Amino acid sequence: MLLEIRNLNVYYNTILGWTKVLSDINLDVERGEIVGIVGESGSGKSTLGHAIARILPPNGKIQGDIIIDGVNLAKLKDSELQKYRGTWVFMIFQNPLNSLNPVKKVGFQLVEAAKIRHQREGKKVNERDLINEVIQVLKDLRLPDPQSIIDRYPHQLSGGQVQRIVIAMSLLLKPKLLIADEPTSALDVTIQAQVINLFKQLNKELNTSILFITHDISLAYVIADRIIVMYAGRIMEDGKVEEVLKFPMHPYSQGLVSSIPTGDKNNNKLPAIPGNPPSFFALPTGCKFHPRCSKVMNICKEKEPDLINKNGRRVRCWLYE
Numbered sequence: 643m644l645l646e647i648r649n650l651n652v653y654y655n656t657i658l659g660w661t662k663v664l665s666d667i668n669l670d671v672e673r674g675e676i677v678g679i680v681g682e683s684g685s686g687k688s689t690l691g692h693a694i695a696r697i698l699p700p701n702g703k704i705q706g707d708i709i710i711d712g713v714n715l716a717k718l719k720d721s722e723l724q725k726y727r728g729t730w731v732f733m734i735f736q737n738p739l740n741s742l743n744p745v746k747k748v749g750f751q752l753v754e755a756a757k758i759r760h761q762r763e764g765k766k767v768n769e770r771d772l773i774n775e776v777i778q779v780l781k782d783l784r785l786p787d788p789q790s791i792i793d794r795y796p797h798q799l800s801g802g803q804v805q806r807i808v809i810a811m812s813l814l815l816k817p818k819l820l821i822a823d824e825p826t827s828a829l830d831v832t833i834q835a836q837v838i839n840l841f842k843q844l845n846k847e848l849n850t851s852i853l854f855i856t857h858d859i860s861l862a863y864v865i866a867d868r869i870i871v872m873y874a875g876r877i878m879e880d881g882k883v884e885e886v887l888k889f890p891m892h893p894y895s896q897g898l899v900s901s902i903p904t905g906d907k908n909n910n911k912l913p914a915i916p917g918n919p920p921s922f923f924a925l926p927t928g929c930k931f932h933p934r935c936s937k938v939m940n941i942c943k944e945k946e947p948d949l950i951n952k953n954g955r956r957v958r959c960w961l962y963e
């Protein structure tokens with residue numbers, strides 16, 4: 643097992659006080675596994691990514707365990723985290739510029755990434771070899787004219803190019819776990835498909851585990867082996883991607899799946915899930931989804947169900963208890 647998350651709670655301090663945004667997250671990710679994290683806006687997907695990468699904003703607080711390859715990152719001080727950043731966990735954001743330093747040339751930043759990995763592997767490599775390694779990765783990513791690209795600043799590149807530079811950085815760092823947070827949503831469709839293929843390549847060639855965060859369940863289907871459905875900071879369902887898409891068990895997953903456009907002209911009206919996700923300051927009693935659920939029962943309003951194992955999946959719903 644590469645990643646083991648145990649009883650993880652995450653809180654933010656806000657003007658209204660501390661609020662718990664992730665509740666009792668338990669999650670295992672195998673080496674080489676691609677896990678899609680899906681759910682509507684505000685369900686806590688990015689917070690989960692930031693918590694695992696230990697890059698929560700200063701008003702965030704973690705409780706619980708985040709164990710990667712036997713090291714509990716949740717228990718490390720900021721000063722101790724430095725040696726795990728990049729090569730253990732690397733996070734790619736929706737806006738790839740957030741992963742790069744705006745005042746340093748792209749080539750310098752990529753050489754630094756390669757240097758960090760070699761240092762951690764205990765190898766000494768000269769500058770020329772590092773530059774060659776960087777150029778080779780850019781060629782592999784089919785970036786035209788790598789020699790001129792390494793001499794540019796991030797803002798001098800297109801969105802698609804910057805995202806490929808960030809992927810190049812991950813190829814150079816070779817992280818054990820890559821967290822990609824909506825990495826393709828700012829890109830146009832043709833570039834999106836290329837970027838998805840690059841992630842798959844990275845996963846296959848280096849056996850990198852990937853957490854792929856997206857609100858688009860059909861995109862998760864394209865890339866992931868397994869899917870985690872989140873709602874109001876909780877895991878509602880967890881299973882193999884084909885199984886969850888074919889037979890979603892949780893009524894929330896059923897709503898997400900039935901809102902996937904089918905491409906069928908006669909079926910272009912998508913049944914949306916009625917209502918909106920709750921505010922973390924006014925969560926409903928019982929199951930957090932019950933006010934929007936078409937299958938609500940009395941118990942759902944009173945008591946929150948546990949995440950239980952059922953038919954090779956995990957599901958949090960009274961229908962299955």
Ligand SMILES: Nc1ncnc2c1ncn2[C@@H]1O[C@H](COP(=O)(O)OP(=O)(O)OP(=O)(O)O)[C@@H](O)[C@H]1O
Binds near residue numbers: 655656681685
């Ligand atoms: N720094 C912060 N301080 C206080 N609250 C925050 C902070 N960051 C996020 N939140 C709140 O935490 C909740 C979960 O947000 P998060 O961004 O993790 O959800 P998400 O599922 O990734 O949504 P989106 O798809 O819109 O990014 C939201 O209610 C959000 O307003």
